[in-house]
Amino acid sequence: MDIVILVVVIAVVAVAAISGLVVALRGKQAGKQVPPSPPADDETATRTAPPAEPHVGDEAAPPAEEERRRTIEDVTLPADEAAAAEAEAPPVPVEVPEPTAGRLVRLRARLARSQNSLGRGLLTLLSRERLDDDTWDEIEDTLITADVGVGPTQELVGRLRERVRVLGTRTPDELRALLREELLALIGTDLDRVVHTEGGISETGEERPAVVLVVGVNGTGKTTTTGKLARVLVADGKSVVLGAADTFRAAAADQLQTWGQRVGARTVRGPEGGDPASVAFDAVREGITEGADVVLVDTAGRLHTKTGLMDELGKVKRVVEKQGPVNEVLLVLDATTGQNGLVQARVFSEVVDVTGIALTKLDGTAKGGIVVAVQRELGVPVKLVGLGEGPDDLAPFDAEAFVDALLD
The missing domain is CATH 3.40.50.300 (P-loop containing nucleotide triphosphate hydrolases)
Structure with missing residues (x-):
């Protein structure tokens, strides 16, 4: 019996010793540095070298041929470029303006289109069968809306009322001629409208x-x-x-x-x-x-x-x-x-x-x-x-x- 117990103890001690030895061997292998595997060919092609340190003094590399110092004759200044561009630019052609005589007459149709609401409104009101106070008020409103001004409007309406009442003017042509005369008097035909350009x-x-x-x-x-x-x-x-x-x-x-x-x-x-x-x-x-x-x-x-x-x-x-x-x-x-x-x-x-x-x-x-x-x-x-x-x-x-x- 004592022999059996002794054999078992010896076996346990042996197993423990073998286990410790295995653990020690594994630790030694983990502490060693494993060299990296060599890169593949495509990895070598894409890898870039680290930037070189700048050189100073005698270590500086000589400049490339195209980077050597240029003389003043070789340098093109911005002003020279501008002058060269201006010299190469074609001259601006001189135009012959349209004569001024008759310009307003030529543009009369354009003016008539923008102002016809004023003239047409006045002629329509004056052509009514009955020119009562309400109609004359509408004529005043039309003129004031057109920025004639309150004072000039009252003067124009006052003269028109008097002339229509005295003359009994009723036909469209007569009314148009009458309105034309009064508007011309209001604007003035005897004013000096010349731009003075005599030296x-x-x-x-x-x-x-x-x-x-x-x-x-x-x-x-x-x-x-x-x-x-x-x-x-x-x-x-x-x-x-x-x-x-x-x-x-x-x-x-x-x-x-x-x-x-x-x-x-x-x-x-x-x-x-x-x-x-x-x-x-x-x-x-x-x-x-x-x-x-x-x-x-x-x-x-x-x-x-x-x-x-x-x-x-x-x-x-x-x-x-x-x-x-x-x-x-x-x-x-x-x-x-x-x-x-x-x-x-x-x-x-x-x-x-x-x-x-x-x-x-x-x-x-x-x-x-x-x-x-x-x-x-x-x-x-x-x-x-x-x-x-x-x-x-x-x-x-x-x-x-x-x-x-x-x-x-």
């Missing part, structure tokens, strides 16, 4: 060009009107210099220069944000040097509520007058603004003594009565009207052609 002689004995200042609020088409006016003057055989004194709007000078290039007129401009009075002065000096007939100065679009800017506009006029009088101050008004345009007109006239009105976008509104209202407000005539987007759609204003368009 003179300076104090130093030099021939001085006529100077025309173009003023107005932003958005009325002031710069465009200046460019179109240049076309009108060139069409009449005059040489023109343009002054881009609107230095606060980045595109204004470029826009004006484009208009000038199209008719061969030189544009004098200054740096963006520069002194407008200085640009205007230089433009007049350039006009004297070149012997030009007219200098057109496009001023910055002033908000009539900005006192400082309006004062600066007065400064432009004073600086220009150091070389001679200003022949015209044209105020550009947008016909679609209606009565608000009268507020603008009043303030501008106080600052620069407006001598004439250029009424733009007249074909885009049925409120043609603004012609009457603005003349009554300022006591100055409408001299130019814009009737479209075309370059030759600026025309001298003609009262008879305008009234005929209303009643067409």
